[in-house]
Structures are given as structure tokens and as C-alpha cells.
Amino acid sequence: MQLIDGSKIITEACVRAGADVYVGYPITPSNWFYAYAQKRFPLFLAGPDEISVLQWMAGFSAAGRLPVTATSFPGLALMVESLNMAHMMELPMLIIVTQRLGPSTGSATTGAQGDLLLLRGAISGGYQIPVFCPSSFEDCWNLAYEAVKTAVNYRTPVVLLTSKEMVMTYRSFDLSGLPEIKKVENAEPEVALPYQSYRAGADGVPPFIPLGDESYQVRLNASTHGRAGLIQKESPEAMANTRRLQDKLEGNISEFTFFELDEEDGAGQLIVSYGISADAARDALAGLRRQGKKVSLLIIKTLLPVPPAILSILERYEKQVFVEENLPGLLRELIYGQARRAHIRSVNKIGSMIAPSEIIKEFAV
Amino acid sequence: MTQPILVTKDMPFCPGCGHGVAVKNLAKALEEAGFRPLDVIIVSDIGCAGLVDPILATHTIHGLHGRAPALALGVSLGLSNPGKKVVAIQGDGGATIGLQHLLEAARRNVDMVLIVLNNLLYGMTGGQMSGLSTQAFKAEKHVDDDTPPFDIVRLAHEAGAAGSARISAPGEFKAYFQEALATPGFSLIEVACLCPSHGVKKLKELAEVIPGDLKLSRQRPPARASYRDTGPLFEKGGPLPAPYSSCIRERLGIVIAGSAGGGVQSVARLVANAGIRSGLHATMKGEYPITVGTGFSLAEVILSRNRIHYTGLEAPDVIVAVTEDGMAKARSRVKPNTALVLDSALRDAAFPDALYGNFHKEAGKQGAALAAAASWLIREGLLEREALLEAARGHQHGEALMEVIEKAAGMVRGLPV
Numbered sequence: 001m002q003l004i005d006g007s008k009i010i011t012e013a014c015v016r017a018g019a020d021v022y023v024g025y026p027i028t029p030s031n032w033f034y035a036y037a038q039k040r041f042p043l044f045l046a047g048p049d050e051i052s053v054l055q056w057m058a059g060f061s062a063a064g065r066l067p068v069t070a071t072s073f074p075g076l077a078l079m080v081e082s083l084n085m086a087h088m089m090e091l092p093m094l095i096i097v098t099q100r101l102g103p104s105t106g107s108a109t110t111g112a113q114g115d116l117l118l119l120r121g122a123i124s125g126g127y128q129i130p131v132f133c134p135s136s137f138e139d140c141w142n143l144a145y146e147a148v149k150t151a152v153n154y155r156t157p158v159v160l161l162t163s164k165e166m167v168m169t170y171r172s173f174d175l176s177g178l179p180e181i182k183k184v185e186n187a188e189p190e191v192a193l194p195y196q197s198y199r200a201g202a203d204g205v206p207p208f209i210p211l212g213d214e215s216y217q218v219r220l221n222a223s224t225h226g227r228a229g230l231i232q233k234e235s236p237e238a239m240a241n242t243r244r245l246q247d248k249l250e251g252n253i254s255e256f257t258f259f260e261l262d263e264e265d266g267a268g269q270l271i272v273s274y275g276i277s278a279d280a281a282r283d284a285l286a287g288l289r290r291q292g293k294k295v296s297l298l299i300i301k302t303l304l305p306v307p308p309a310i311l312s313i314l315e316r317y318e319k320q321v322f323v324e325e326n327l328p329g330l331l332r333e334l335i336y337g338q339a340r341r342a343h344i345r346s347v348n349k350i351g352s353m354i355a356p357s358e359i360i361k362e363f364a365v
Numbered sequence: 366m367t368q369p370i371l372v373t374k375d376m377p378f379c380p381g382c383g384h385g386v387a388v389k390n391l392a393k394a395l396e397e398a399g400f401r402p403l404d405v406i407i408v409s410d411i412g413c414a415g416l417v418d419p420i421l422a423t424h425t426i427h428g429l430h431g432r433a434p435a436l437a438l439g440v441s442l443g444l445s446n447p448g449k450k451v452v453a454i455q456g457d458g459g460a461t462i463g464l465q466h467l468l469e470a471a472r473r474n475v476d477m478v479l480i481v482l483n484n485l486l487y488g489m490t491g492g493q494m495s496g497l498s499t500q501a502f503k504a505e506k507h508v509d510d511d512t513p514p515f516d517i518v519r520l521a522h523e524a525g526a527a528g529s530a531r532i533s534a535p536g537e538f539k540a541y542f543q544e545a546l547a548t549p550g551f552s553l554i555e556v557a558c559l560c561p562s563h564g565v566k567k568l569k570e571l572a573e574v575i576p577g578d579l580k581l582s583r584q585r586p587p588a589r590a591s592y593r594d595t596g597p598l599f600e601k602g603g604p605l606p607a608p609y610s611s612c613i614r615e616r617l618g619i620v621i622a623g624s625a626g627g628g629v630q631s632v633a634r635l636v637a638n639a640g641i642r643s644g645l646h647a648t649m650k651g652e653y654p655i656t657v658g659t660g661f662s663l664a665e666v667i668l669s670r671n672r673i674h675y676t677g678l679e680a681p682d683v684i685v686a687v688t689e690d691g692m693a694k695a696r697s698r699v700k701p702n703t704a705l706v707l708d709s710a711l712r713d714a715a716f717p718d719a720l721y722g723n724f725h726k727e728a729g730k731q732g733a734a735l736a737a738a739a740s741w742l743i744r745e746g747l748l749e750r751e752a753l754l755e756a757a758r759g760h761q762h763g764e765a766l767m768e769v770i771e772k773a774a775g776m777v778r779g780l781p782v
């Protein structure tokens with residue numbers, strides 16, 4: 001066992017997975033990433049603002065590098081247009097978002113889970129980018145790797161959604177149990193000639209060749225474009241390309257569906273949680289079972305696109321309690337919308353972490 | 366044989382548009398300098414200037430409005446094959462929307478050419494004035510605004526560009542482009558352009574409304590991206606030895622409260638590490654104002670026989686407070702069963718059962734928090750003194766910490782004096 005923090009584990013995992021450039025603008029509570037990245041990434045650059053950060057990253061990615069940044073809501077807000085660009089250009093990159101209490105500047109040193117629906121709606125048109133959410137130090141390691149892998153394999157920006165309590169709390173942890181991470185290689189692409197930057201294979205993913213290639217002309221484009229990467233307006237080819245952006249991720253979702261399910265035989269009640277609230281849910285589950293209650297626990301780690309596998313687990317439970325550190329219940333809204341359902345309940349809070357006792361209370365009657 | 370940079374003579378611009386003249390000259394300059402199409406990466410912005418992609422045989426990347434220089438910076442520093450040239454093209458609208466990017470690329474002297482096609486207005490949206498529209502042009506357009514334009518050539522120069530120039534005579538375009546392409550580092554060329562659809566229609570008229578030509582340079586090495594080899598942040602080695610014992614059975618929650626500069630955060634980590642060396646699980650988190658150099662500093666440590674999931678501390682088992690700032694912050698967290706260990710200076714009738722010690726007097730400002738925490742933990746038999754000493758040993762101020770731990774035993778007075 002040694003005392004370690006989540007920022008360090010994530011940073012190390014990213015580099016081992018092959019991320020080679022960190023572009024950052026410091027922001028609490030993502031500063032530890034910045035500090036670790038300065039030591040660990042092959043190339044570290046300090047951007048002057050978060051718009052520049054994401055643009056530089058897009059440039060690095062387009063040139064064949066694998067860039068990472070870490071930010072928090074105020075920085076993420078500035079990045080949204082560039083995130084759209086990276087999504088449209090299909091550029092691999094990783095954005096770590098450490099949630100903190102909002103709205104607005106809020107409280108920089110207080111954790112929260114308030115940015116899920118911003119990410120859900122970040123891409124104009126409602127397209128989804130993969131959002132992974134670690135709920136333990138094992139997840140910090142494994143999901144950082146999966147995030148890099150998903151970014152490369154599906155040519156897409158990926159968000160690792162964390163919270164202050166996950167990345168700025170030290171815990172005793174046995175690192176020797178972590179699996180080895182192998183560098184994610186961008187497999188030698190099978191290129192159909194003539195090469196076109198957006199001609200996709202059967203999996204919906206166009207082989208990625210970076211700018212500056214000696215043999216193939218590369219054209220990347222943030223505007224509506226056809227297979228060749230040139231602007232086309234509403235041509236069927238361009239619309240098919242835009243539609244592919246959705247199919248590419250939703251069609252391959254089973255390849256990056258991550259969750260933890262602790263199911264109790266005969267349980268009709270399910271606690272649903274993610275990220276920093278998951279630990280309270282784990283403790284609450286143990287407490288409820290000690291009381292003889294039959295309860296299961298689902299911790300969702302692939303938040304977006306919402307995996308069908310998650311939806312089928314939810315369908316099996318009569319009563320569901322969503323536990324998340326925000327007031328409106330963003331995960332619940334993501335899945336069930338704003339309509340009230342008697343059996344879908346929420347434990348919500350802002351300003352401090354939800355305690356196990358607050359979850360247990362929800363099962364008192 | 367040189368391969369053509371342009372794939373067509375048909376320009377995507379309105380007839381007579383200055384952008385076409387500039388792009389044709391850029392293509393010629395590239396060809397004459399020996400660049401093959403795939404040696405060149407064109408980064409195009411939004412607006413009329415951004416229509417260039419389809420007429421070029423080069424690599425192309427078409428991004429967002431105003432961001433071309435930032436995107437180009439990433440491309441330039443990210444390329445792994447030498448001998449490539451990054452050329453960003455934007456209009457005057459793009460140059461002001463992303464002025465920061467232009468200055469940053471110049472400040473770093475990133476190897477690239479930025480061509481700003483300045484037609485003094487926003488062409489694509491109908492001819493509105495831009496931040497580069499001159500007063501003379503605005504007067505001619507009967508626009509009631511005498512705000513002067515940015516001089517991006519001087520701005521880029523001041524920011525550190527290797528080269529920056531403003532040109533207006535089409536006959537000179539090619540030579541200027543060639544010089545920029547040959548300059549290692551950042552070169553900006555602002556090209557005065559006709560916009561027959563919304564702006565100036567004749568070169569003669571253009572000369573009357575634009576600022577004069579200008580050429581500035583600076584000897585500076587270009588930015589280099591050096592990708593280094595780094596070592597791991599931690600080794601995935603096996604568990605630390607845990608030779609010490611502790612009578613903590615389930616979960617012990619400790620709050621340590623002091624002031625900035627009192628070492629509260631490192632004391633908390635030290636206690637957590639001593640716990641790990643005693644076979645316990647531990648968590649530690651800090652709380653302090655954004656201004657870390659002043660005010661309170663508070664830390665929470667949980668020690669537990671079992672793996673700790675939830676790291677919150679609803680009812681601390683003990684609060685150790687050594688300064689007024691710290692106590693003010695921690696006071697609201699005192700629960701009926703919370704033990705209090707306070708510096709004698711904080712004597713408070715509200716807490717008749719608190720334990721006191723002369724921690725500040727005996728261990729100094731920097732040792733007080735450690736002395737208080739260590740003396741209580743040792744006295745209660747929760748951690749062995751050797752476990753604390755062992756945890757201090759690896760610390761950069763290890764010796765000083767160990768000295769405090771050595772004399773801490775017995776500092777806590779059983780009852781208030």
C-alpha cells in the first residue's frame with residue numbers, strides 16, 4: 001500500500017497508454033494533473049487560455065500526436081466550440097474534466113457532479129462523444145487507458161469526467177494490483193485508394209493518416225464535408241458523413257461499455273451512481289444489506305453515449321435511486337428525462353459529498 | 366519537375382477578389398521554393414479566406430473562425446517529419462477574433478507563415494467593418510466610427526515574430542511570400558486585398574485607405590518541440606512493509622486544523638503514512654483557501670482496518686487544532702463524541718473536556734500541529750511512535766519532524782490546566 005492520489009494515477013496511465021503531449025491551462029481542481037504532466041509527458045506546453053489549449057491539441061492530434069489536457073467547468077465552457085471541431089474533424093484526444101461546484105466560477109475547491117448534461121449537449125446536433133467516469137483508483141488507471149484507446153480506435157475526442165474528491169484525495173492503495181498498460185498503437189491503417197480522410201471502413205471509422213504524410217494527401221475539415229474532407233453543403237455524401245459520426249460511436253458502444261454491477265438475488269431495488277458518489281453508494285449498499293434489505297448497486301462508468309447494456313440493467317429494477325452530487329439529478333434526467341416517475345428517486349446534494357447515511361435514509365420506508 | 370500546388374485556375378472567390386491574387390502568388394512562391402504539395406500543410410480559417418482548400422494539392426485543414434494560427438501552432442510543433450511547411454490563411458475578421466493566437470504564435474516564434482488577407486471588412490457576412498478597417502475606409506463607407514485599426518504587423522513584431530510585413534502591391538506578393546517561407550520561425554504577412562463585392566474595387570483606391578507597407582524582422586531562434594523521455598511517476602511495486610501495530614479497529618476520523626505555513630497538510634500525510642505502516646488503510650484530503658499562503662489550513666485523515674470507500678468525515682473522532690484560524694474553521698465540526706486536542710492558547714470554556722498542550726511553545730509554529738497530533742495518537746495507543754518516526758524519515762524535513770515526534774509524547778495534558 002502507498003499513499004497516492006487519482007491525478008497521479010491518471011497521468012501515469014495516460015502516458016503509458018501512449019499520450020505524448022499535454023497542453024494545459026491551470027485550473028483548480030485540475031492543477032495536480034498540470035503538475036504531474038510537467039514531469040511526465042514527453043512534451044508539455046502551457047497554453048494562454050483554454051480555447052488555445054484545445055486548438056493546439058487539435059493541431060497536435062492532426063499531426064499524429066496524442067494530446068491530453070485537464071480542466072474544469074470554466075475551461076470546458078471555453079473549449080466547447082473547439083470540442084465540436086475536434087469531433088467533426090475526428091481527432092483523437094483526451095480531455096480530463098474535474099468537476100467543481102458551480103454555477104459559473106462557483107467554488108473552485110469544492111467537488112461536484114454538475115457537468116454531465118453539458119457534455120451531453122456540447123456537440124451541436126446532439127452527437128455524443130465518449131465520456132468515461134472513474135469511481136475508484138482502479139478506474140482511474142483502467143479508464144484512463146480505455147479513454148486513450150477509445151480516442152485512437154474511434155478517432156474521437158474522449159472526456160474523462162472526474163471530480164475534485166477523486167483526484168485531490170490521497171488514499172492508501174496497492175499499486176501492484178494494477179494491470180500493465182500497453183501503449184495503444186495506431187494500427188497501420190488499411191487504406192483504400194485513393195486515400196480520403198473521411199472514407200470509413202465497415203466499423204464506421206476512417207483510417208487515420210496525419211497531416212504531413214509523404215504519400216497521401218490529408219484533408220481535415222470542421223465544416224460539413226464529404227469523404228475527401230472538402231466542404232460540401234447538404235449533399236447526400238456530406239449528410240452520410242455527418243450521420244456516420246453518430247453511428248461510429250453508438251454502433252461500437254459495446255466495445256467501450258464499462259460499469260460495475262453488484263447484484264443481489266431477488267432485489268427489486270437498485271442504487272445507481274457514478275464517480276465520486278459511488279463510494280458512498282458502496283458503503284450504503286453494505287449498510288442496507290446488514291439491515292437485511294435486498295438491494296443491488298449499479299455504478300456507471302461509460303456515461304456517454306448511454307450504453308444499451310446499462311439501459312437493460314435498469315429495466316430489471318422496479319425501484320431505482322440515483323445518487324449524484326448535484327441538485328436536479330443529471331444522470332437521472334439523462335436517462336429518464338424531466339418527467340417524474342414514482343419509482344425513480346434521487347439522492348442529491350451540493351456543497352459536500354453525499355454520505356452513505358443519506359442514501360440509506362432513502363430506503364427507510 | 367515541380368508538381369503544381371494549385372489544382373485549378375478557377376478561383377472560388379468573386380471575380381476580381383484580391384484573395385485569388387494572393388493565393389496564386391502563394392502557390393507560385395511555394396513551387397519556386399521547391400515545395401512539393403505534400404510538403405505543405407495549409408491551415409485555413411473561416412470566411413472568404415477559408416475557401417482555399419479545394420484549389421490546393423497540399424494537405425489542408427479547415428478549422429474554426431479566428432483559430433487558424435492556434436491550430437497551425439499545434440500542427441507545426443506536432444509534425445514528426447522535417448522539411449514540412451505550415452501556412453495558415455485567415456482574413457481580417459479571423460485575425461481579430463483570434464488575436465491572442467496570432468500573438469502567442471509570434472511570441473513563441475513557431476515555425477509557420479500566417480497570411481492575413483485584409484480586405485478591411487467581413488466579406489462573407491455582407492461587408493461589416495472589422496478591427497482592421499481603417500478610419501479612412503470607414504469614412505468612405507460612411508461608417509460613424511473613428512476607432513483606429515489594430516496594426517497586427519507591429520503587434521506580431523512586438524510579440525516576437527521573426528518576420529512581419531504589410532504589403533499591397535500584387536507584383537511584390539510572391540517575393541514576400543518566398544522570404545516568409547524561407548524564414549525559420551513565425552512570419553506574418555498582412556496582404557491588402559480588394560473586395561469587389563463589398564469593399565474596395567480598384568487597387569488605386571485601395572492605396573488611399575490602407576496603412577502604408579511595412580516590413581519588420583527580428584533575429585530569433587524558432588520554437589522547438591523537444592519530446593523527452595521521462596520516468597514513471599511511481600513504481601508499481603508491492604505493498605509497503607507494515608511492521609507496526611495499531612489498536613484502531615474500524616474507522617478513526619481525524620481533523621487537523623491550523624494555519625497556512627504550519628505544515629498541516631504534510632502532518633496529515635505523515636499520519637496517513639504511519640497508519641499504512643501499521644497495516645491500516647488511510648485517506649487524506651486537505652482544505653485551504655485559494656490563497657494558500659494565509660488563513661486556515663485543515664486536513665482530514667481517515668484510518669481504518671478495512672478498505673475505505675466513502676472519504677467524507679461526518680463526525681470526526683478527534684479534532685486537533687493549534688491556531689485560532691484553524692479552530693474557527695473546525696469548530697462547527699465538533700460533534701458530541703469528538704475528542705478535542707487544542708493548543709493551550711485556545712482554551713475555551715465551551716469545551717470542558719478538551720485536552721490541551723503547549724504545542725506552540727514547545728514545538729514552534731511549524732511543529733505545533735505535528736506535536737499535537739502525534740502526542741494524542743501515541744497517548745491513546747492508536748499509532749506507535751516508531752510508526753510516526755518511520756513515516757517522517759522519508760520526508761524532506763525528516764529530521765526536524767522526527768525531533769518533534771520524539772518530544773511530543775507527554776505534551777498533551779490530561780485535563781485543562
Ligand code: SF4
Nearest residue numbers: 378379382413488560
Ligand atoms: S465577398 Fe469580397 S472577399 Fe469575399 S470572395 Fe467576394 S470579393 Fe472576395
